[in-house]
Amino acid sequence: MKEYRTITQVAGPLLFVEKTEPIGYGELVNIVQSDGTMKRGQVLDTSDEVVVVQVFEDTRGIGRDSGIRFTGETIKMPVGRDMLGRILSGGGKPKDGGPDIVAEKRIDVIGAAINPYARSSPDQFIQTGISTIDATNTLVRGQKLPIFSGSGLPHNEIALQIARQAKVPGSDEEFAVVFAAMGITKEEENQFMADFERTGALEHAVVFLNLADDPAVERIITPRLALTTAEYLAFELGYHVLVILTDMTNYCEALRQIGAAREEVPGRRGYPGYMYTDLASIYERAGIIKGKKGSVTQLSILTMPGDDITHPIPDLSGYITEGQIVVNRELHRKGIYPPINVLPSLSRLMNLGIGEGYTREDHKKVSDQLYAGYAEGNDLRGLVAIVGKDALSERDRLFLEFADLFENRFVRQGHDEDRSIQESLDLGWELLSTLPEEQLVRIDRDLIHKYHPKYRKAAKQEA
Amino acid sequence: MEVKGNNKGTLKRISGPVVTAVGLNAHMYDVVRVGNEQLMGEVIKIQRDNTIIQVYEDTSGIRPGEPVENTGLSLAVELGPGLLTSIYDGIQRPLEVLMEKMGDFIERGVTAPGLSHEKKWDFVPTKQSGDRVGPGTIIGEVQETNIMHRILVPPNVNPGTIKEIKKGSFTVEETVCVLEDGTELQMMHKWPVRVPRPVTEKKNPDIPLITGQRILDGLFPIAKGGTAAIPGPFGSGKTVTQQALAKWSDAEIVVYIGCGERGNEMTEVLTEFPELEDPKTGKPLMERTVLIANTSNMPVAAREASVYTGITIAEYFRDMGYDVSLMADSTSRWAEAMREISSRLEEMPGEEGYPAYLAARLSEFYERAGRVEALNGKSGSVTVIGAVSPPGGDFSEPVTQNTLRIVKVFWALDAKLSQRRHFPAINWLDSYSLYLDTLHDWYDENVSPDWNIVRSWAMEVLQKEAELQEIVQLVGSDALPDEEQVTIEVARMLREIFLQQNAFDPVDTFCDMQKQYDILKTIRIFADLAYGAQKVGVPTAQVISIKAKNDLPQIKFTKDYKADLEKIVANMEAEFKALREA
């Protein structure tokens, strides 16, 4: 392979190389430093005058004397079944002291889009054991449902609890976990790894670690390596894969850094104008393919800068993912775990995976009614702060109390408390029964007669 | 118009979806074949010897020096039998064929014609030799699905006399008709997507597109041939609304463009539509539908093309005399595709990085909507409904603002409503329809002579409630005068019973005009009885908590609701009578 020593400029993570033979767009590049260290990069722009290379590692030590080797192919990843149980770096190199991956196949990491015609609609209910997810923001196999959180909030605990408890009722297949860390701290890494080891999850997991002190630009490929692995496990080996990507905010920062180095016209708040498209090329890599056994379910975590859900990172993510679970600081301050605020949370695929034959016939309506009741009670809190409880009508007082009950009984649960969907829905009914029956306008009369505790008790007594 | 000079050049630079070629003789918007793999692209800028091309497929691995070939043609779609029930990518490649050719993932470099060139269709002529025909004339028919596909003389063919016309089974490429001047006509013709198809005349849109959605038909109606925008933050209900319109609106043909959105949403349409029946014809909804899917992870240049592909197909069915409705979800992704390409061209950015021509492109697109007299004298329409996805849900951004300057109907989605699961989360105070006046008479004649009166009354109550809520926020609802407490209750009923509509309930998902009127009217009857009782001294608490009205919400989920509704009204009257007499 020919080696060029024609670097004319190094700017941030970018190298400008001249007088090359024709180089392909997106090609993988090896950079050889004078001390022999090898680094990797990718072609971002190519012409007969200059080739722009984005380096995936620290550019320290790269200079005009460094050698450039163009590999003639785009970035490929070796995959194989012995990947399960392995810990790799954010760039895909073994980090656990083990041998290199035995490549059964080498796959382009920039995944092609799944043909919508080849997709099959996700509709298998995943029980996470968390009421605010299962009952009101149901996750289904093949969905991409991120956790929108803030710094210092227990999103990792929630993600781990989901990973531990997630199951498809009536099926004993376990999830394979692909975990990709981007820029997380050592402590966070320990938290995840300890839990994986404790529960034995590591045996059926592939871990990619790019930590806070690893090069930021490497984060651009980490999720792509993880998803390439996930697609291989799911669509070629038939696993149901749960992908955890954390923290997408760090990924976006890396994207911004590269944009700035290229002196691009920045979009909103300095992030590149193409961030939507770029994020979509990650998030869309989830789903189920007709006639294939496995599935890729994505649970990414992002921290909202300043807890602001309109910030471009959560905003663009929310426009691509199939809903979001929003972790809330106020609930956290009240000491409620998991501090999930259901109001801005959403699962768009919920309707496909619930109801008769899936979970229970009353599921959707109970969920709607819980939302309506909690929203109304929550609004009244503002009013109470001004006029006091006494100015409330009897009806309003009941809604106010409902909101408190909802947070303390329905939202709050233990780190290891694994509620079945029946338990969650029954709990919902129990809370709803504190409201006057005629206020339950979202629920059909016959469902009320069947599930409302009042009628159930009556039915029991009769029997 | 033939290409002069060199129609072959070489690649000089590749930068993502934008590449530069030299030595090519090209014109703007010519379709070119890029690189050894002959990827499809389109000329978007010419600068001395440099031809700048947007490529519709991934350009990874393409090198400077590879060949570029100009086809000399514009980006065009194939129009003819075979369009219905199809799902295409942004440049009209059928996704089903792509799957057969390359498997579950979309790889590049595969071509596939928009229509099957092998399939035979039964062509029945409606003209005979000796007849005069001209641009747009219907020369025959093909029963495509349950829809009759009318075969048109292409708009750019000179008038002439039929020398020979055949009957029988033909492919779309076979000649079915020959004119005296030798012109041969096939069932298929091509049309460049960026050029609006000509019409004789644009007419005033004065018939509503009935959507079966109460807040739309009832409060903010759109006319057939009209334009509407649905802006809203993520998760507020753009797609669900667009899909409800695609399912239930009384258009004859539906073109649904998934532009830069989720793959699963297209799959959902593909699985659901064949199972659903058109409430008017009883036939599977899929039979009147054409889908265009450029999902968010497909190439951006093809995203830019997808809206043009869609609207050209819509115009084609309009020219047959059909009412077509086109949904574009989301036009923001199209605008962003323009922005991305423009920034690669290093054009001077306008507002928020969008190109200066953003407003012009948007208005050119919506201008292709309308109720028209087609060249053949038939009357048809294209209704365009565009979703808009403003960053951070902030409507002051350029795409929303430029769209609102053009469209006549604004359905404002509101995160506050969607968060409390008030669906459709369309804000009744911010939304508007500029068709109210033109549609006034239609509602009078076709729904009820007092429809417009009841409608205005409902709007007034909702507006009044908004004012009262401000007071309630300060002093609590008990402090309101009695009459206004009733108003608050009536408004609550309007919101919860009339405006809220569950798209996922098998009955409530579609509500015909009669039922809309009946529900509204019943709430009005309650209001009149309540104010009346209050005047004669019945305590407010009793007035607003009468039992009979608790049954009203159930009406929404009941198919044959008439008898139940009559009972509710009778019970209401009886209860109020008892209260007045007590």
Ligand SMILES: Nc1ncnc2c1ncn2[C@@H]1O[C@H](COP(=O)(O)OP(=O)(O)OP(=O)(O)O)[C@@H](O)[C@H]1O
């Ligand atoms: N009319 C409705 N009835 C019931 N549920 C609805 C309705 N409209 C919206 N929803 C709920 O809201 C969710 C989000 O709606 P939708 O997917 O249409 O949002 P969107 O505005 O298209 O978001 P995005 O911009 O991210 O695509 C749906 O999954 C559904 O749960």
Ligand SMILES: [Mg+2]
């Ligand atoms: Mg949508």
